[in-house]
Amino acid sequence: xxxxxxxxxxxxxxxxxxxxxxxxxxxxxxxxxxxxxxxxxxxxxxxxxxxxxxxxxxxxxxxxxxxxxxxxxxxxxxxxxxxxxxxxxxxxxxxxxxxxxxxxxxxxxxxxxxxxxxxxxxxxxxxxxxxxxxxxxxxxxxxxxxxxxxxxxxxxxxxxxxxxxxxxxxxxxxxxxxxxxxxxxxxxxxxxxxxxxxxxxxxxxxxxxxxxxxxxxxxxxxxxxxxxxxxxxxxxxxxxxxxxxxxxxxxx
Amino acid sequence: xxxxxxxxxxxxxxxxxxxxxxxxxxxxxxxxxxxxxxxxxxxxxxxxxxxxxxxxxxxxxxxxxxxxxxxxxxxxxxxxxxxxxxxxxxxxxxxxxxxxxxxxxxxxxxxxxxxxxxxxxxxxxxxxxxxxxxxxxxxxxxxxxxxxxxxxxxxxxxxxxxxxxxxxxxxxxxxxxxxxxxxxxxxxxxxxxxxxxxxxxxxxxxxxxxxxxxxxxxxxxxxxxxxxxxxxxxxxxxxxxxxxxxxxxxxx
DNA sequence: CGCGGAGTTGATGACCATCAAGAATGGTGG
DNA sequence: CCACCATTCTTGATGGTCATCAACTCCGCG
Numbered sequence: 001x002x003x004x005x006x007x008x009x010x011x012x013x014x015x016x017x018x019x020x021x022x023x024x025x026x027x028x029x030x031x032x033x034x035x036x037x038x039x040x041x042x043x044x045x046x047x048x049x050x051x052x053x054x055x056x057x058x059x060x061x062x063x064x065x066x067x068x069x070x071x072x073x074x075x076x077x078x079x080x081x082x083x084x085x086x087x088x089x090x091x092x093x094x095x096x097x098x099x100x101x102x103x104x105x106x107x108x109x110x111x112x113x114x115x116x117x118x119x120x121x122x123x124x125x126x127x128x129x130x131x132x133x134x135x136x137x138x139x140x141x142x143x144x145x146x147x148x149x150x151x152x153x154x155x156x157x158x159x160x161x162x163x164x165x166x167x168x169x170x171x172x173x174x175x176x177x178x179x180x181x182x183x184x185x186x187x188x189x190x191x192x193x194x195x196x197x198x199x200x201x202x203x204x205x206x207x208x209x210x211x212x213x214x215x216x217x218x219x220x221x222x223x224x225x226x227x228x229x230x231x232x233x234x235x236x237x238x239x240x241x242x243x244x245x246x247x248x249x250x251x252x
Numbered sequence: 253x254x255x256x257x258x259x260x261x262x263x264x265x266x267x268x269x270x271x272x273x274x275x276x277x278x279x280x281x282x283x284x285x286x287x288x289x290x291x292x293x294x295x296x297x298x299x300x301x302x303x304x305x306x307x308x309x310x311x312x313x314x315x316x317x318x319x320x321x322x323x324x325x326x327x328x329x330x331x332x333x334x335x336x337x338x339x340x341x342x343x344x345x346x347x348x349x350x351x352x353x354x355x356x357x358x359x360x361x362x363x364x365x366x367x368x369x370x371x372x373x374x375x376x377x378x379x380x381x382x383x384x385x386x387x388x389x390x391x392x393x394x395x396x397x398x399x400x401x402x403x404x405x406x407x408x409x410x411x412x413x414x415x416x417x418x419x420x421x422x423x424x425x426x427x428x429x430x431x432x433x434x435x436x437x438x439x440x441x442x443x444x445x446x447x448x449x450x451x452x453x454x455x456x457x458x459x460x461x462x463x464x465x466x467x468x469x470x471x472x473x474x475x476x477x478x479x480x481x482x483x484x485x486x487x488x489x490x491x492x493x494x495x496x497x498x499x500x501x502x503x504x
Numbered sequence: 505c506g507c508g509g510a511g512t513t514g515a516t517g518a519c520c521a522t523c524a525a526g527a528a529t530g531g532t533g534g
Numbered sequence: 535c536c537a538c539c540a541t542t543c544t545t546g547a548t549g550g551t552c553a554t555c556a557a558c559t560c561c562g563c564g
Contacts, residue, residue, distance in 0.1 A: 015343075091267075091420060093420045095415055095416045095420075110398070110401030110403075111402065111409075149404070152362060152404050152408065153361050156408050159411035159412060160339065160347070160367070160411060163349065163415060164345070164347045166419070167345065167458035168343060170519075170520095171519080198542075198543065199542090206418065206419035207521085209542090210521075213543060214545080230529085230542080230544090422552090423551075449510070450512095451510090459552075459553085461510090461511080462513085462553075463551090465512050466512080466513080468511090468512090469512075
């Protein structure tokens with residue numbers, strides 16, 4: 001009884017279930033996935049700080065916004081577009097930890113230098129404020145401090161969920177969870193465009209480009225996703241979803 | 253030129269190299285791995301807080317110290333023994349994010365409830381202080397606040413390193429890195445006892461118990477580790493280490 | 505001595521990375 | 535407008551790594 005560990009008990013769980021953990025797996029952190037977040041929370045202390053003072057920047061696709069090792073002196077708010085937060089290992093392997101989109105914060109860190117690189121995926125507009133200013137404001141406004149800590153903690157949880165997903169789930173399920181989480185923040189029933197290419201997705205989910213492509217084909221063939229072209233997808237309103245038409249598994 | 257991504261350029265790097273990233277891969281965070289840390293940093297604001305007021309607890313092996321979902325109202329300092337910080341997925345898969353040992357902090361979080369479970373691996377002694385007290389002290393002592401943020405940021409980096417290691421490295425290399433990091437905090441040339449069992453290691457490194465066992469045998473056969481019994485190991489002073497006797501790879 | 509748990513080792517198959525080649529897409533210039 | 539090329543995406547074939555099932559050893563304990 002004292003060692004109830006892996007995969008000994010409950011095994012037959014539908015791996016396609018989206019809601020409970022899956023939706024939290026990917027780093028859309030500032031706002032809980034329940035809220036559609038067509039626009040970010042404008043009432044938070046951080047957001048109001050960005051509204052009063054900030055400097056707007058434009059970045060071309062694939063340009064570097066901030067580089068691993070640079071001084072961590074700025075905090076960004078994504079106004080439009082998508083950025084990727086990544087590191088590159090010594091072997092040249094890239095790992096994308098997070099895609100940040102409209103309304104999300106990038107650059108909350110307790111360190112002097114960045115420990116990752118941020119690049120623009122498509123055309124990106126950000127608002128920037130100096131970090132010193134934020135920290136200074138924290139002294140006056142404890143709720144701002146709390147917001148920052150909550151943000152870091154959410155990031156931490158996000159990484160831990162990703163770690164779990166890495167060990168647990170198979171390639172096509174991981175892709176499906178990623179797409180679900182991506183779609184969750186847009187309530188539209190229309191097709192959703194993926195700003196990032198297959199390689200970005202591969203480096204985010206820890207698989208090869210070919211496997212990503214195969215997983216797309218697989219999901220499409222099984223009717224789990226609806227693929228208009230390579231970068232426009234839709235998740236069917238679980239017509240045949242969440243329970244396969246052919247009852248493959250069944251609880252014993 | 254604009255898309256230098258994975259594994260295209262530099263490929264032939266010795267996967268056994270311990271120092272640069274490997275040593276940082278596993279979550280011994282409060283103190284940099286350079287310092288042997290036979291005893292923790294007693295000068296930090298957090299530590300002096302623990303010295304002035306704290307409540308000592310004892311925990312039996314495999315007992316739960318704090319449970320996922322409980323109110324996050326306490327911060328712990330490990331005095332002796334080893335704890336594991338983990339979550340269990342819906343499928344029953346356990347993921348151990350971190351082993352925390354003597355001198356390390358557990359329970360720094362920006363959330364109201366714990367997002368993971370902490371269990372004792374062996375006999376564990378901790379000092380506990382209420383979180384509210386720490387946060388209260390932060391108002392007076394900005395260096396304490398900074399320490400907390402640095403701690404969270406270090407945790408975040410640790411998870412990201414683990415993610416990278418998951419995608420990049422193979423089983424036996426991951427095990428070797430884990431053992432290296434574990435040994436790094438004890439400068440002794442003697443055998444080092446692993447407090448945790450094979451299953452714990454497996455759930456930490458994301459592989460099966462059998463693979464862990466095979467990786468141990470493999471490392472032993474190759475002379476990378478020296479295994480007295482199942483839980484006592486030593487890393488040879490790179491007699492044949494860090495460069496394989498047979499020059500398998502070579503930079504082109 | 506028998507028992508149970510932890511660790512090891514072997515055999516098999518699943519999954520995925522890799523290599524390779526073919527389709528689709530987009531941009532450029534005639 | 536179309537031909538051409540480059541890039542991205544897709545699909546096929548193959549092999550490596552590792553999870554799984556199973557048997558066996560080792561050790562402590564009643």
